[in-house]
Amino acid sequence: MGDLRSLPVPDGLEGERADAALSRLFGLSRGRAAEVIAAGDMLLDGREAAKSDRLHAGAWLEVTLPPPPAAPAPVPEAVPGMGILYEDDDIVVVDKPIGVAAHPTTGWTGPTILGGLLGAGHTIATSGAAERQGIVHRLDANTTGAMVVAKSEIAYSRLKRAFKERRIDKRYQALVQGHPDPFRGTVDAPIDRHPAGDGRFAVVAGGKPSVTHYDTAEAFRAASLLDIDLETGRTHQIRVHMSAIRHPIVGDLAYGADPTLAARLGMTHQWLHAARLGFEHPTRGEWVQFESPYPDDLARALEIVSDES
Structure with missing residues (x-):
């Protein structure tokens, strides 16, 4: 059975197309929003909406949202290149390779951590949804590095709370095009799904508050190596924010990177x-910290850009 939502159209959606507005309001893809409308499950002031209808602020909106598709259960598998940085009875810290998702999701057919x-x-904690058991945070499939997974139930609950309360030290490095000005700064810009509904995210008025701190570690002729500290952990946050300040991450073609470079x-x-990755150990209470070396392809790219400078 669907989930019925009723609310007045917010002022910020005045003049928006019905499918775009539905996508922004409820985090649906543009295609999924169009399906909801085509099924007659979006009413504006009591009448069925068409996807091209323009919304008016204050109109009464009734939407029956479809249940989310069930993600597949995790399947035990061999994942080449996946390393273990640390393990005890409560946690396992993984060195995540390229092309591996954190957990199964609808539509993902590749390997998972x-x-x-x-x-x-x-052994992994069984708390949370079956397809996400033990997962307390995620890295994009094509982002490498240190990631902690809970093995015990108490570790799961305490680490989830620590991530929610931002008591985790997450430090990233990104090779971005050009030279950010200033060399050290903060990007404070809200993020939500891209209006195109194609799986990307974007800086969007009314999106979720998102804050990224960066510091230039090394400047090369064509690019800069940045140290990045996240205050928030939105999907694709670093990729979106770097693109927004016109210094997209090298190789990130989805967010405007130069394919030639x-x-x-x-x-x-x-x-x-x-x-x-640093955090208070969930049962011992002491601060623990783990570092992940560059994988071969990142190290090679960094060597090339350095030699060209």
């Missing part, structure tokens, strides 16, 4: 690495 851990015989450096994905 969860499947890799189960396939290697690791990416090809010259041998990058087929964004040059973004979760280099350091």
